[in-house]
Amino acid sequence: MPHHLRAHIRRLPTMMRFAPGLILAGPLLSLAAYLVAGEQGLIVGVLLLSLLAVAASSVLMRPAEGTVAATCSRAQFLADLDRFLMASDVGGQGTGCIVLQFDDTATLLDRHGRATQTDVIRRIADRLSGALRAGDSILPLDGGGYAVALAPSRRMDLETVVQIASRLQASAAEPIAIGERRFLLSCSAGFCLGSRIGRPTAAALLDAAQVAADEARRNGPGALRAYAPGMARKHADRDAHRAELEVALDEGQIRAWFQPQISADSGEITGFEALARWHHPDRGLMAPQDFLPGIAEAGLSERLSEVMLFNTLVAIARWDKAGLRVPSVGVNFSADELRNPRLADKLKWELDRFDLSPDRLSIEVLETVMTTGDADVAVRNITALARLGCRIDLDDFGTGHTSIANIRRFTVHRLKIDRSFIARIDEDREQQRIVAAVLSMAERLGLDTLAEGVETSGEYALLAQLGCGHVQGFGIARPMPFEQTMDWIVAHNARQNVLWQTSGTHKG
Template sequence: MAKAKGSQIKALWSKGREALMGPQLAAFLPAIMLGAYWFGGEGVLLTTAVIVPALIAFFGLLSRRGPAAARRDSITGLPGRVQLVQALDSALTTGLTPAGDARMAMVVEIDNYEGLEHQYGDDGIDAIRRAAADRLAAGLRESDLLAAIGIRRFGLALGKTPRVDLETMIQLAGRLQEALAAPISLGGARVLITACVGFALPGRVPDQTGEAILAAAESALDEAQKSGPGSVRAFSKGMRPRVSAPDNVTKDVITALQQGQIQPWFQPQISTDTGDLTGFEALARWLHPEKGMIAPGAFLPAIARAGLFERLGEVILFHALSAVRDWDAAGLCVPSVAVNFSPDELRNPKLFDKVRWELDRFEIAPRRLTIEVLEDVVAQSDDDTTTRNIAALSRLGCGIDLDDFGTGHASISNIRRFDVTRIKIDRSFITHVDTDRDQQNMVAAILTMAERLGLDTLGEGVESHGEHAMLAQLGCGHVQGYSIAKPMPFEETGPWIVSHQKKIARTPVFPRKIG
């Protein structure tokens, strides 16, 4: 019944459009205008004079655009499922063989679509879809067809390809995923997305029709999604549902942030001259109520997929400054706290105002907050917002630590441009520095450069007293690592500080190495 009613409405719409576009309109136009004047006077006559030409123009536009335009996606401008299936059917009927130049179907779907939509709203998710469409299109050839076959799903009909095999398709899927993985600028934020991919080779699909090939690719996509975000699967005739459950880490990590399960743990940093505590680094830790402690490497990728790095940064900064306030209230001497800022946070134009507001709220001097920036960010960033943020925080009085120094390609000019005040020597240079002469020479060279540039230094990942002693002799200003203390929850920092203060009187001060 509903279907019949819909057909009647469609028929009336079509007849109305034809009536307004045909030459017969000229015969009725005087009658229409006279009737308008008779019915409502000059006001209605003027209104009719405006509306009728507008309707003519509107229906004329529809007529010129034709049915193909109506089937295009309104956000991305891409053709839809019908055109994609037609392209596949056309290739199959032209006599192209599966072993040579037959078209193949691939389906790409954005992961965590609902989470992105919830976080960024309708306008944000539309921008993400457009960016994804542009990046996919940029990675294809003119002979390929890209279509929007769902609000989060894209379909590809691949044209003539010299080599058609599983490896070629996997490589293409990887390239498309890599293109989508680059940060998407959305207002002041950078959004990271992943996508699952399913594809089908025509020779492996029993029913040789465009719809069947596309359906096979979608079946492969369903299997890929069962393996978690960013997975790739090829269609096979014997494909069966996988036993493994879908990845729920992203959903769990959102809940963890909301419920306060993710908080900073604090690892001390001490002076090699005096042994005094010079600060703590705040490190994100997830204490799951059932699974216990979850390593950062297991949940930070989920944070990235959910686009929650900025929210994580806000949580860590709040608790870090709260800790400084509580240490002061307890009469404990903690000169500074260091907080890691992700590239996404550093690109946020509102970062400086957020940090300054938090410092004012806790009444903490900016010099007691250190911003840790990865060397790769300094080496690769040409983003003016990142540069301005770091420079503004430095002018405010915050310390700027260059983290993991030696693993990237930061130039001296970039170190100066980003107002770095201290470099943290990566643990790869620290390991066995007490026994490995090459390590000693490398660290000595880094320390000499830092001294010439007027930069302070800190050795990361110090795991033995021998490494600690050698770094002191070489002239490294500060050390951090398991030989001093492992990261600890805030509640344990107070007793540790008291114990350390009692112990440093018995700890020998290592003399600097001369010459």
């Protein structure tokens, strides 16, 4: 090797400290090398500049000690990510993008207000910034959460990104003290390596990480998912299904059907339950189990509750106008709707709009809602609705862990005994003992009772004998569209009149 080339190479470590500046002067240095040493000098110069290019990339991407990454605008974030991808291509390094989404900011907002929610999220953002290198970029996302662009590194592989994402999740999940209160807020995370997408652009990489984060959140809380090519198609299918459900709700394809409830003693109509049905334009009538999970996954449960409430109030008003007595109608509210702090005011406004008293509505609540803490917005709403005058039905009783204290505290009016305890009760002595115990407890607590899923005359007769207040099920009538309820009410009342007249004649 020529002596002057060996000398240049020995000085390379020192020169690397000045690599960024030397790269900018590259054209002038190459010309000088050619003038001094001819073609051989030019070759040496190009070789040194190539080595310095790699060194410059490392220097530019290396974080300064004692600093933290700062949040940036979307435009700056995408520019940084594009730069990271280009540097990865040149230097044989790797980069990636992580998206972090908070799991339950809605509950934090409901319980403690907007100011506290903002403060908690800001403090978590500071933690995330401190857990990253100054070369990384952080983008606050619309709707909460953060995206992180990882500066290029030779060891930026799957295992490394998993470790970084897990560290960020752990950092976010540490308790936050504000005054005397402590807050915990977990986050789900999705990530994508630059090498995992076909066309590595900043926008494509961010979108892929977002898709992975959405998948993680659906499997959360605290889940972590890596992007896979099939996720994008799955995500697109879900978006298309959500759009279809939104159209169905807006155009009245999904609407309330009504199932009668009658007195187990007299047979008199005591109410209806409103149940959702989808009249699909291509698939025909769809049962709840075929679309309600999709409604919940698409985040449309609150919109469904609004549709069901409106259909119910319209039905009650029309029954009243026709002179048909229907004391109350049961409506199921989703957990999302029950977390709405303005639910009681909203419901009162709707009742006033239809000139209906609150006792015409029975709010059906699952046992799982009753077992949450008494500070929860859903529980406060239940209490407020009871004070307003609505009836509170505890649905599917016997399948959860409701305590007697919760039943009394939340002003429950009626227990709906789950159908699993009603099936073949006229033949199963064990079922009889269980239901008899529930009915005895309800009587001592001053609660009304309703048995769900009554399908045979034998079940009906035994429930009446045991002292159950009301019955509902296919043995009485199947759910029906509103248009059929008028004729059913008239026919049922006519049958009851004949029975009463016959009974009176026999007694005479």
